[in-house]
Amino acid sequence: AQSVTQPDIHITVSEGASLELRCNYSYGATPYLFWYVQSPGQGLQLLLKYFSGDTLVQGIKGFEAEFKRSQSSFNLRKPSVHWSDAAEYFCAQRDSNYQLIWGAGTKLIIKP
């Protein structure tokens, strides 16, 4: 079965430091991949997506992600985090029925 793995449940980063959130997918020669962010008590907002073209994709709020087929990974990065980036981040992969397979999420904590 398809699966999306986010190995880190929580990550703590100092404000101003760089960030990398990991995501591994399990299926598809050309996967459709997404990163979403969820602020406390809110719905999910799409940060960025990849399904073809340049393997480094830019998203909103200064985030980027790199697709690496050899590692089945789609890691999310940001060069310098802000306190407002504290949230939960979800990686997802689209299946052939247009449903999304979700990772369990990574909660980002920002240290002042």
Added chain:
Amino acid sequence: DVKVTQSSRYLVKRTGEKVFLECVQDMDHENMFWYRQDPGLGLRLIYFSYDVKMKEKGDIPEGYSVSREKKERFSLILESTSTNQTSMYLCASSLLDRRTGGEQYFGPGTRLTVT
């Protein structure tokens, strides 16, 4: 911008009461979804719909039903609530279009508490 709205942000119900959660999207999306989200369990799909009057069971449909009478509206019904249905309920919609990738757009969520 796509807008997905949900009828309530917070609801408190007693065990056995009926709950009707409504979701409306304004971008003519074919697909609509209902999820529940619980700490440590991530997002779990309850039901989805590809078109008007069509519905498909997701991973956890037990205790829920849905209705899609109009393309823009997808309702989740809890006929007789139980305490284990206390959760955050999220509605989403997406285009059935290979060119867009199928990303889903979410509403703000409804936090349901059953006492």
